[in-house]
Amino acid sequence: MVQKDFGAQKKYDNGFKLNELFPLNNVGIVTARDSFVIDSDKETLMNRVKDFYLLDKGELKNKYPIKENSTWKIDDIKIKSKEFNSEYITTISYRLFDQKFIYYNDFFIERPRKETANNFLKAKNLGLTLCKQFKSGDTYQHIFISDKIIESSFVSNKTSEITSIFPLYLYNYSIQTSIEETPERTPNLNVESVNEIADKLGLIFTNEKEITEGTFAPIDILDYIYAVLHSPTYRETYKEFLKIDFPRVPYPIDQKQFWELVALGKQIREIHLLESSEVEDFISSYPVEGTNIVGKPKYEQRNYVVEVDSISNNDTFEPMGRVYINETQYFDNVPQVAWNFYIGGYQPAQKWLKDRKDIELDFDDIMHYNKIIVALTETDRLMKEIDKIY
Template identity: 30%
Template sequence: ALDKNITLLDFATGTGTFLLEAFRKALEPISKNSVNYNPKVLIDKFCGFEFLIAPYTIAHLKISQSFKEEFNSPLNDDESLKIALTNTLYSKSISKEQNDQNTLFTLIDLTKEFKKAQKIKEEQILIITGNPPYSGASSNKGLYEDEIKISYGLEPSKANLNNEQKKWISSYFKEKSKQNTSTFKAIYEKHKLENEKNSKVMLDDYVKFIRFAQSKIDSQESGIFAFISNNSFLDNPTFRGMRYSLMQSFDKIYILNLHGDTRKKEKAPDGSKDDNVFDIMQGVSINIFIKQNSKAKNTNIYYHDLYGKRKDKYEFLYENDLNSIKWTLVKNNEPFYLFLPQNNDLLEEYNKGISVKDIFMLSSVGIASSKDAILISTNNKKLEQQVYNFYNEFDKKYIKEIAYKPFDTQKIYYDIKKVERPRIDIMEHFLGYENIGLIYDRGTNLKEISNLFISSKVIDKHLVGANSYVSPLYLYPTTRSKKFLKKENPNFNEENFTSKIENFKESFRTFIDELYKEKFSPEDILGYIYAVLFHKIYREKYLDFLKIDFPKIPFTKDKNTFKNLSKLGLKLVNLHLLKNDELDFNVGEALFKDIKNKNFKIQKIKYNKDVKELFINESLYFNKVSPEIYEFKIGGYAVLDKYLKSHKEEDIDHKHFTLIIQTLDETLKIQDEISKINLS
């Protein structure tokens, strides 16, 4: 007989594919000839939510048809499937009027559908399943955002709120009064994730749907949540609060990572092609979360990778179940609570290094103008035209140089009233002052580390990644920096702050001085750090950790090793600032294939690796560009290809482009020298 205690909700029903399969699986063990065969028992037990009228209608038709033809139990006129036309994320406070505003259809009694959905949400549901929407930007702005903030948005080390705080939060969700709102914000600000500049990724719809399901199962003694989704929540550092929260709710977590992310250019371990199981770019995973009657002290996380061709993945999924898959137990996953395995011995070694966030006093993400097409341009004249056309005003004093892309300096109209996020606290130390900034990103989705660079100018947020950080080597005596230093150290004497000071934390400077028994200059130390970051063995060995956090720098105990790396690192710093004259001038020369047809416009980019020629159109090419030079990446992109595509249909500055080619050629040589040195 069917177990009447089994209840199921597909929270993103779509056209009913998952829900129909659930009916089939539940009925599978029972013969149609059995007296216990009664599919209609499941009608009240298996539910679905769908927001769009077309898939909602198809789901009803498809499953009703299956009851008639496949299950031999046609539905009567007074019988209907428990699929509600509603938004899963709607709460009780959503009124009928708001519900009406979200659909063009009035033929269905939406109030009735809404009440049906709310009733389902109040019932005990053993299994929640589905394929929630994921698109990067939420289609449900304003919904479930506070729920995400106060759960997934908390730093794991601060996430265990006391009873008084929980009481305030509960009050806030019941009534968003001025007092409750103020207290809610204060609690969140005190406990929120640290060093996060891209927390908006947690407002993706699939994250909201996961939180909905988790919250529902939290209210019950037990439950199963099984779904397929975007797999970025498995290891993205921003999602550490989410992973920690899920671990507090579930006893067992099974992750079958289907990979297939075309943006990461994922490949199988043997180098063969790795396909997505869907016709999408984003990698996906099947996730099964289990809560038993009494929550165990520790959560067991089981993980398995599935790479390969789509048909092979389908075969694997068809032939295997939870018990037949060879799971890997994920251990010791702090501080990021990753849902995938790590080499813990190597992690312990890596953690002995010092994070760049613990080296510099002042750091920040780069400038985000939000109006690049208006406020940034390749030259002063175009910039003036853009700004004047949009604002009907222009003042040339605001024109500044910005490191927009690697080796691609552009002009920005740096009026902090017009630039959305000017990051003036940091950028002022590059405006009118000589300075060097170390550029890095927090983690990367790429299969190799390339999100590191250097700059002497203000930088764009996307210089080397989604959130490019800059740590200036020096701080200058500005009003803002004095205020910052006073806040950091109450004993700070601003009267003595009359010239530049190094931007190293006092604890780090003490560590360096005591380790080497010698006073190295800020440039010497920066040179060492930059050398380590470009060390091939360092990048390869610690790849898994560099992908999820700010870089940690191992400091050798040998003073001579420090000096040798520092010297090479400073060479690399000057090279990347385009200040090095020790270049191979035979590399990257601009030549015309046909001197009668001299064309400087970047049009059709073509690279011939056999003869090492890089064409920008049918006429002009650059010679002796080796594959290593052409493929060299900074910020996840091949530098030369990115530069050319960014300036397509413009006349090329061939001297500058030649300099970039020669710089990359020399970078490879210095990187080889650096990589020969043992870091220990």
């Protein structure tokens, strides 16, 4: 029996509901056998699936932690799926900032969610990833972005916070004349809602982004939403409503507010996809050589001495520290805000390392982690900028 602000509810209810704006949406896939059909290394995954066809059931179960159930029998699947096919190897957004390879074959995936997944497998797309409700913590933070199919625990691994994906575009493969040809796509947007946004803004909606003045496109709507859902004020004001259903987003006030929020939403989106050049400008470093094997990650804040004369009234100083991956090796100059930052049910800077316990980080892994630190730090900064506009 949580006390609700009914004045806020009236304002909240005047917004557009995201699962109505995006008619096609569904929860992420469930494999029921992640350890067999998903892997960080493509070659390892391919060899494992090939073994499925080469080894008999006894050898297979001794070599891999693969379990049968009443609807999934190894010998039956061998017969039905016939042979290994490399075309089923694709990438999946498995966890935040953590893409993996998956053998995406209906016979191996418990719940493949084909209707939504098909819009990401063969062509470029974007999807908002949201939880219908949240119960972890007292702050709404259950929003991210993906350009791949997603696993159902992408944003949170809590049963009540299963992740849904909202594709921006829908692809029509039935009229595609060749493999090389890009299939036709249409916005996955409710026409009535889009028309209402267009009327309020005095802009013309186009199915694809144009440079023509006075127009806006699906990507602009997505970026506007992405900015609003990252507003601390929005999250705090409507948190009780966000706990129980997919978000409602207020209609933009005018063109100025809309385009300013679109610009900030775009920045956060590109940072979260690690596409922005910003993430290449590392804050942290990795100064000590060693085994690079992840043990138990820990954060140690460092004490900095700053001369008083060098401090202006406008300066703010973010606590910094070291993220130790083992007893001797660490990422240095990591802002505390990045280490503690939550998205959904995870603290990505911590979870990414914990998921690699006893694994040796290679050069690309080290660079990737440095990018995550920038992404989380910049997200925190941009959220404050959004609140100045929202």
